[in-house]
Amino acid sequence: MKKRSDKRYGMVINLDKCIGCGNCVVACASENNVPVMHDESDKTRSVSWIQLYLVTNGKKFPDTELVYIPRPCMQCDNPSCVTVCPATATRKDPNTGTISQIYTRCIGCRYCMAACPYHARSFNWFDPSFPEGMTRYLSPEVSPRMRGVVEKCTFCHHRLMRANAKAYAEDRRELKEGEYFPACAEACPTKAIAFGNLDNPEHKVSRLIKSPHAFRLLEKLGTEPKVYYLSKKAWVRRMVYNHLKK
């Protein structure tokens, strides 16, 4: 596998700005026809492409601090899910670097779920369920998934196709910054999520990832995630590298 794609679309999430409102989760579910279950509190069965985690600094009241960590698919440069897939149902796009998931090829073995260290993938244990009448809001840009397949965040790939089509119609071959961004980044009310091509020096994200406050999750595994986080709080960054020192 070619290590670097032509473009490297990536995300930088500023945790100091994330207020844990869940807009990204709702916008994602709404944009991508994610089904809802009667009991969404059953997190091993429910489907979410982006999920919030809550961490605290472990100090006693009133010195406690908390931070939310939104976790989409990390779209790794070196994805462990792709190499284990026996059905070639998931693949790294050589142009954009995003990891695709082809539902009709997926045989539901869930190897990729076991391989993904970020728990970014969900399995459809049941037929997709939507409350009565709610199939009317489904978007034709994203195909609803069937029982027995794995699904995950695609960086709203259909939005890229939409932006590309528009650019093509206007006789442009390159997208401008801000023409393509996923639904979560668009919906973030505090603009905590920045999105763009990490390799393009003109894109904001390429500057942000060079910040001394930037980090990625589980970097030690060598998966090279393209989702970066920013936090000025030292305890947050320490927590991420907790394998180094106890």
Place this chain on the structure above:
Amino acid sequence: MELSRRNFVKFGLGVAAGTLLTPLPWKLLDDIAIWTQNWSWVPTPLRGKVSTINSVCTLCSGACGISVRKVGDRVVRVEGRDFPVNHGSVCPLGLAGPQLLYNEAIRWKAPMKKVSGKWQEVSWDEALNMLASRIKASPGKLVAIDGNQSMSTMAALVRRFLDAVDSRNYVTMPREEDTHAAVSSLMMGSDLVAFDLENSDFILSFGCGLLDGWGSSRMLSIWSRNNPYLVQVEPRLSNTASKADNWLAAFPGTEAALAFGIAHVLIKENLYDKDFVNSTSGFAAYANVVESYSPQAVEKITGVSKDAIVDVARSFSSAKSPVALVGQGKGNMLGNLQSFMAVYALNALVGNVNKKGGILAYDSDNIKAKGLLEFMDSDSSCVDTLLVFSANPVYTVPSCEDFAKALAKIPFVVSFSPFKDETSLMADLVLPDHTHLEKMADIMQPAGLQCYTLSKPAVQPLYNTMHSGDFVTALAKKLGIPFQSSFEDALKERAKLLSISWEDVKESGYAKLSGKLSGKKFSFAEVKHVSFPSVNGLVLCPVELINIASGWIANPPFLNKTLFEHQLRKGELFVELNPETASELGLKESSRAVLKTLHGELKVRVHLFDGAMPGVVFIPFGLGHTAYDSYLKGKGVNPNEVLESWHTKVELREVV
């Protein structure tokens, strides 16, 4: 050829090898794979022309600009749009709007009446006649509970209708706005007050969940764009407290003492604005009240260290445009008069009254509305017909069971809710309104932002519903009252009165108003000594979360995805408890417990959270519906069943 063992094996191997050379097994595998995934009940979204409608979200009084993406005649997405109120930010409830529109199971599809406990569809004409004759018989016994935004045309129409039939029983749902109006009338001579948060560089918030839904998404956008210095006074590490530059954890109910303590430092250290204070009245008496609240004394009452109080006072006075604001959660409940006044006084001390980035009082026509509680206290035998607009009091009012009992005694209850909520299920007649994406509605913010916003229908009404505004006008016509001919007419009339171009506001959804600041003197006179009860025993405090809709609109299923396992698990709600308090009570993480107040008991589970103040039990609002469908019903409990106010004495014991 002889069928020997050898030949048989050879033949078998030959068949196996031969089959593998044909595409048959691969084709079969492929077919099986396709067949296993070819479920006819996987929905196929219909294609269609993509269009966008720019509108305004009217699910709360925030009035955020939204853009509604449509495919054909279906609403597919709601997104925020660049709008002077919210600058593109919206809240999760607004985003989940399509689920409220399309959830068939929770919507009333036609006018219904209850006949001996069973629902029966009626025609709109029939409903109109039924209600008109009822009102004609005893107009004085007509009561309306109105949850519409207080300045909206819908609220004005309802009020006007009640006036016209000579009923004085116009009741609004309790909200923080009412306390602000009362306090600002006393202190600033006008009941139209606002905090100019857009232009403030230092926000001292007493309890307002600025990043938890207070002031809708407008506040989120202010915080992310302007990055003001934020001080949050709250007993729990909420999202707002966690993002604040300074978090002061004062005991619940002691906000006024903290405000007095800060005022004490400002006066002692001569940090207050003398020029402004000279233009006010009642300062001497106020200074006298504050005198006894030294930082040491306040530390004892509030639990906030004296150094922190002095620090905040100093930085508050040195900021360019500091503003102190007060409220609770999302601002859906009445506040405490004394603590509101104590905080208003802080603004006057730094002279930031009727100035950019401060507290602003506007000239207003005094709009009087009776409170809901007065109505509840009154003898319900004087009520014959009750109209409920945009409200679900059986669920949202504290000690809601008492309210439900009072409601059950009323002979004829009419609900205008589009949803099968707790209140409309208790009604005798349901006249379903359109949902927010199907109708035109306005929200006016005459103070602060000074804007008039108007939503437009994104889709044609899906069911046999009717705009409540149109129903009220039709009802008035039936009763022979001179009235507007339709809701749209009323809106047009309103626009004319406000000197707004109807065509422009219909298109853009926004018009700027030009309010005048009131020139009244600021008065400290009403600020008095407050007694703070000593804290002993557990206190129950409700929490409002931005990702749970806790008002009259129910939580759409998408929002349940955002909840953590330590908030809701398999229908059981978790309360937050400090680990120390929990160990005193013998409770562990995920323990089941019973929560008991004077009003009743609730079964909950316990989540240990370091950010919860010791001695306080925190319970989230918005779950525990008994109405709606299986995606909403029976998830957790409703704190309103046991609450009396923002803090209630409580007992918590483990259930084994």
